Amino acid sequence: MTQNSQNSLHEIDINLIEMTLDIMKYVISRITEKNPKLGYFKSEEDLAAMVGKTITKEGIGGEKALNIWKEILAPASTAIDHPRHLAFVPAAPSRAAIMFDLVASASSIHGAYWMEGAGGIFAENQAMQWLVSLTGMPNGAFGVFTSGGTTANLSAIVTARENWRKHNPQNQNKKGLVLTSIGAHSSIKAMAQVTDAEIMLIDTEESLTEADLRKTLSKMQPETRSRLFAIVATGGTTNAGIIDDLAGIAQVCAEQKIWFHIDAAYGGGALATDTARHLFNGIERADSVTIDPHKWLFSPYDCGAVIYKNPELAKQAHTQEGSYLEIFKDKGADGFNPSDYQIQLTRRVRGLPLWFSLAMHGTEKYKKAVERGIELAQIAGTKISRNEKLELVREPSLSCVLFRRKNWEPEDYRQWTYKNHKEGFALVTPTKWRKKDGSFETCARFCFINPDTTPDDIDAILATME
Numbered sequence: 001m002t003q004n005s006q007n008s009l010h011e012i013d014i015n016l017i018e019m020t021l022d023i024m025k026y027v028i029s030r031i032t033e034k035n036p037k038l039g040y041f042k043s044e045e046d047l048a049a050m051v052g053k054t055i056t057k058e059g060i061g062g063e064k065a066l067n068i069w070k071e072i073l074a075p076a077s078t079a080i081d082h083p084r085h086l087a088f089v090p091a092a093p094s095r096a097a098i099m100f101d102l103v104a105s106a107s108s109i110h111g112a113y114w115m116e117g118a119g120g121i122f123a124e125n126q127a128m129q130w131l132v133s134l135t136g137m138p139n140g141a142f143g144v145f146t147s148g149g150t151t152a153n154l155s156a157i158v159t160a161r162e163n164w165r166k167h168n169p170q171n172q173n174k175k176g177l178v179l180t181s182i183g184a185h186s187s188i189k190a191m192a193q194v195t196d197a198e199i200m201l202i203d204t205e206e207s208l209t210e211a212d213l214r215k216t217l218s219k220m221q222p223e224t225r226s227r228l229f230a231i232v233a234t235g236g237t238t239n240a241g242i243i244d245d246l247a248g249i250a251q252v253c254a255e256q257k258i259w260f261h262i263d264a265a266y267g268g269g270a271l272a273t274d275t276a277r278h279l280f281n282g283i284e285r286a287d288s289v290t291i292d293p294h295k296w297l298f299s300p301y302d303c304g305a306v307i308y309k310n311p312e313l314a315k316q317a318h319t320q321e322g323s324y325l326e327i328f329k330d331k332g333a334d335g336f337n338p339s340d341y342q343i344q345l346t347r348r349v350r351g352l353p354l355w356f357s358l359a360m361h362g363t364e365k366y367k368k369a370v371e372r373g374i375e376l377a378q379i380a381g382t383k384i385s386r387n388e389k390l391e392l393v394r395e396p397s398l399s400c401v402l403f404r405r406k407n408w409e410p411e412d413y414r415q416w417t418y419k420n421h422k423e424g425f426a427l428v429t430p431t432k433w434r435k436k437d438g439s440f441e442t443c444a445r446f447c448f449i450n451p452d453t454t455p456d457d458i459d460a461i462l463a464t465m466e
């Protein structure tokens with residue numbers, strides 16, 4: 001230790017060792033806890049009153065800050081991996097992946113360029129190779145890990161648009177158009193807006209079919225059609241787990257030479273299963289695919305992925321230029337540069353936790369863990385059908401179950417959600433589903449990700465609707 005490191009942020013001393021041990025102890029107890037506390041939010045005023053001021057000139061010390069985290073802030077955050085957290089799309093990262101997330105941080109790897117990140121990127125790419133193999137996309141297809149489904153979708157949309165513009169100089173000044181269905185995730189609309197593209201939504205409550213698509217295209221004005229640069233299908237809608245007719249849509253896109261993007265951010269994990277894989281037939285013909293390992297492939301936040309049939313097109317759209325970047329592209333540092341294939345430059349090697357967990361456990365355990373989510377949805381479906389007070393709104397699809405409590409109003413679902421959450425028992429949220437007459441019904445929704453959720457958990461939640 002040199003003298004001028006005495007007050008350094010980076011000093012290695014007894015405080016650092018103690019803080020490190022305390023944090024490891026906390027992390028180990030958190031990940032070995034089979035039933036983590038669910039957690040419940042508090043208002044900002046309440047948190048401010050309990051926590052006080054933590055950022056001071058002198059610092060409050062690691063012990064105090066960690067205690068504030070443990071005693072106040074962690075309980076005010078919901079544990080997404082709780083076995084009775086069945087809301088939104090939850091997550092259940094494997095313990096191996098969580099531990100390796102710490103390694104990714106500790107290793108300080110800049111994951112943008114091979115020159116700096118080769119070892120980490122090599123490992124990420126082996127995990128990516130497995131993801132690509134699940135899609136059945138042709139040789140040469142490859143992808144990169146992104147911060148999530150939103151950035152994966154954005155990276156794909158930008159690639160599609162640049163490709164469209166390249167093919168026809170007249171498109172340079174045209175406002176592009178993205179065609180999808182109302183079942184598409186909100187991020188498709190939001191990212192179309194980011195790229196200043198118009199979005200058109202085909203109105204289908206169930207899966208988007210080839211016939212729906214052909215009908216929409218046949219009615220489209222030539223001017224509108226000339227601006228259409230991408231069709232987005234969903235491989236497992238977030239609300240109900242519905243998979244569009246990927247093979248039919250692929251056929252139309254191939255005939256009409258339109259970029260075909262599949263958003264399988266949530267459903268993509270099911271590609272690993274035997275029971276649901278066939279529902280995705282046609283995915284191998286996509287130009288780009290989004291899959292979120294932080295949803296149904298047991299990675300910690302945040303980890304999405306975008307895969308391209310022709311990564312060269314993504315490279316043309318995303319490569320950043322700068323005199324300070326030239327060395328990374330020099331022959332001497334040749335290799336796969338993840339920053340060339342998506343919107344982000346500096347990036348965490350966020351595929352590394354997935355790589356370690358896959359390498360440790362093998363893909364068979366992943367397959368079984370995803371399969372369990374589908375089974376749990378089927379089990380819940382049977383229990384709901386047999387319960388006089390409950391009814392399925394539609395058959396379970398992937399790991400989503402939509403169901404109603406007879407005679408409940410939207411307010412009843414609201415109260416029920418807050419009560420279960422506040423009691424630290426479960427987080428199950430309502431959603432909406434369109435009825436035959438066009439009006440929307442509020443109903444309950446399960447989304448199963450965590451293989452540790454049990455049939456007893458399902459019974460116990462259903463019992464709160466008595």
Ligand SMILES: *Cc1c(COP(=O)(O)O)cnc(C)c1O
Pocket residue numbers: 089147148149150151153185187234236237238263264265266267292304
């Ligand atoms: C969750 C989800 C997204 C958005 O992914 P983030 O990782 O939250 O950015 C996009 N599409 C679908 C279908 C999703 O379920």
